[in-house]
Amino acid sequence: MSAFIIAAPRSGSGKTTVTLGVVAALARRGLRVRAVKSGPDYIDPAFHAAASGRAGLNLDSFAMAPELVDALAGDAAREVDLVIIEAAMGLFDGISGEPGRSGAAADLAARLNLPVVLVLDISGQSQSAAAVVRGFASHDPGVRIAGVVLNKVASERHRLQASEAIAAIGIPVVGAIPRDGTVTLPERHLGLVQAAEHPALAEHFGRLAGLAQAHIDLDALVALGAPLPARDGVPVPLPPPGQRIALASDVAFSFAYPHVLEGWRRAGAEIVPFSPLANEAPRPDCDACWLPGGYPELHAGRLAAAERFREGVRAFAARGGMVHGECGGFMVLGEALEDADGQTHEMLGLLGHATSFHKRRLNLGYRRAVTLAASGIGPAGLALRGHEFHYASVTEPGDDAPLVALSDGQGKPMGEAGGRRGPVSGAFFHLIATE
Structure with a gap:
């Protein structure tokens, strides 16, 4: 059993599209995948659950004590082959204060010793993408950028320019997704329209899975994962209000x-x-x-x-x-x-x-x-x-x-x-x- 985090430099880079596509594609292969959301979010975990066939989960380094994070992460690893954690906002985005409890996905990467796959929207740039990756890779020695998925790639030439520049700094590019407006999910004032309200969710997951299969090296992506030991005995996060x-x-x-x-x-x-x-x-x-x-x-x-x-x-x-x-x-x-x-x-x-x-x-x-x-x-x-x-x-x-x-x-x-x-x-x- 292994795990990794899918993150990005900022919101809107395509993390959810990549996460859902990878989860749906791996589930098609017969892998038992558990998808997890970093931070306070109700909507994405419902999509994760629908794509994976397993209950959604949140891990939050600010709101959950470190021991609860450990226990919930370990419990998520039971009886599955892979845990994929989707970050919120940018990888290092959180609040200042107590170290390790900022709410950023980087806290989870450091505490759980998990590699990060960076989704990079390269629209409007090419070789400069390598400088972004270099900055993220060196920003915190406790956070390891293990791979990159390029998003919104305009052409084969565009892909090669960015991929070769990133490969030169020693970080593999495991996917390159072309621009595709058909995979965008509808939104409203609190985020995505809920999974239960989506009129054709199975068809949408089919398109996302096809996109991931065609443009991401899924074997190489899975191989980036690190062990996440399964464990039992999760503390009760909140006292129940009744019997x-x-x-x-x-x-x-x-x-x-x-x-x-x-x-x-x-x-x-x-x-x-x-x-x-x-x-x-x-x-x-x-x-x-x-x-x-x-x-x-x-x-x-x-x-x-x-x-x-x-x-x-x-x-x-x-x-x-x-x-x-x-x-x-x-x-x-x-x-x-x-x-x-x-x-x-x-x-x-x-x-x-x-x-x-x-x-x-x-x-x-x-x-x-x-x-x-x-x-x-x-x-x-x-x-x-x-x-x-x-x-x-x-x-x-x-x-x-x-x-x-x-x-x-x-x-x-x-x-x-x-x-x-x-x-x-x-x-x-x-x-x-x-x-």
Whole structure:
């Protein structure tokens, strides 16, 4: 069993295209591949899972303690032939602060001793690509650039010029992918359109696999991998909110981290999915209800009309059942949600705030939080790490008690955040792990 990291100098270089193509092509060969995403991302792991046939996973050097990273990486290696980790943004992009906990994929490369395959968009350059590779190869002695895949190659001459220059510095070029607009995935405001919404995903993976087979030396790529020892015994990243957890799960509520859900199961909890968009309510024999993030702003009208869902969650909370909402789930717990067209829709009203996607404001970054009182996310004083990524704004703050004291990734205080009322709580903050 071996592993490597697919990274790039910056976002938009083609990492996801290359990763999905390689995963799909190797799966066609019969290899058991596990694809992993570096950093906080809900959308790419769903594509990884669809391409590989195995559950997605995130590894995050900022939000996860080093021991948790080791354990999750080792667990990902069980019963597979290859683990491929796709980086986020540029290889060294993260936050400054504690060494090895920046959130950059380079942290994972150094800690897990894994080689990096650099995807290089060479549009607008040729031999200069070698200088970029040289810089990345020498930037951190703990991070090894083992190979390069060229992307957006214009011609055979273009490929030769860049390949020969890079080969001269002793790093092999294992692939060269031509410009091809047909393999681009559709996007929206939080990234790619979700895998579950893609109209012809199998056909798309077929095109990507064909591209990888034709333009990447897959044998040479796999040979670059380094051992990643399999291991058992993964710590529980977050305490489960209950013994039987009703989990909202559809295209409006899809942002639940696989490692969190699996950790709840390891702790003995049962997870019972239900679909708010199908007008389903949480099962009454559950003792906790979790509304994850997603895209409720795109489905606000349907959610407002889903009476069985709305009355079911309200009755659940009235019986004392714990209800927690993250990001989009937090928006739905409020009094109202204004959609992109400026139309306001009544939400659950279990917390007093109102939110708007019409009045957009980007909130993005790693977060630290400490709970101010016992709630569905844990006891008072629990230190947590996670992130925010949303465009919605709070238009009416309400008067609920705050849920957490929030700081940015470097520990700078951001004030109190979220809300709690009885057994109901919520915040824009996405949870990844305890400190």
